[in-house]
Amino acid sequence: MALHSMRKARECWNFIRALHQGPDAAPVPQKDAVKRIFSGIQPTGIPHLGNYLGAIESWVKLQDEHDSVLYSIVDLHSITVPQDPAILRQSILDMTAALLACGINPEKSILFQQSQAKTAKEKQNGTVGLLTYPVLQAADILLYKSTHVPVGEDQVQHMELTQDLAQSFNKKYGEFFPVPKAILTSMKKVKSLRDPSAKMSKSDPDKLATVRITDSPEEIVQKFRKALTDFTSEVTYEPASRGGVSNLVAIHAAVAGLPVEEVVRRSAGMDTARYKLVVAEAVIEKFAPIKREIEKLKMNKDHLEKVLQIGSAKAKELAYPVCQEAKKLVGFL
């Protein structure tokens, strides 16, 4: 999300807030609410290492640890750039297959399609929330009274706006929305393989920068072989001064499930050229079963559609009373 859009959204919110200035309700301290986990991913393209280590892997753990967990395939967010309808439709199913293959279990969490889980009434009320990306994201989160949002570092600004919106609403109408907290993993910012100062991203024009879950072993080896490091051949973990090799160490530790120190210890005496192949091998091993499962799931379109239909209906059920109560508080109902 470009910074200027973020600023615009904040300006927009301040404007809305100014319009609504009236006698403020007394601030009520937040109670310990039931925990509700919520997160989302855009259906554009195959998830990459950053999505996986920064978000999806922790989503899988969280569904085991908490009772109320929702994951949204945020198709409404994806149309901020032009999308071919047939490709978008397919991408939503592909993302469903990828998330299921990564371990998202619809018995443990609600996996749903954002556009299908908006209540009918809300659609008619089409607000600024549907027009500005960060405000729509805040609406996603607040609509389910979410308390915790597992995301990568790039979403922190959006979380701050969401917190602002929740607090402002509560200040005016009394405690209603929990102020949601971001949950960040140790891999909150997986770096580009070609530029360790930038995050790994789906839209990177340099195809070698981003490792996708479904890349072939050959592609993965090629991408790591070409990963930008420095002129020191030793493998160390010094993110501030050796961003490239440290990113490889962090990825290696995460996919192998080992502490960074252990990974560094095991690579003693190895040069970075050889180490890149070790990391590539670890990533190939991690993604191989997921890749196989994606291929299997993609053959069963009916199943994928069913999962989304059921998930979207459940999400809608949770959203409806929140939406109604919010409308009552505001005076729409």
Ligand SMILES: Nc1ncnc2c1ncn2[C@@H]1O[C@H](COP(=O)(O)OC(=O)[C@@H](N)Cc2c[nH]c3ccccc23)[C@@H](O)[C@H]1O
């Ligand atoms: N290089 C990286 N390193 C670590 N984590 C990363 C990296 N790249 C991506 N991520 C994380 O992956 C998740 C999905 O990314 P999206 O860009 O689809 O994510 C997005 O575009 C959101 N705006 C989607 C969204 C819409 N509504 C929401 C409500 C709650 C949470 C998220 C959403 C994210 O957690 C993202 O932080």
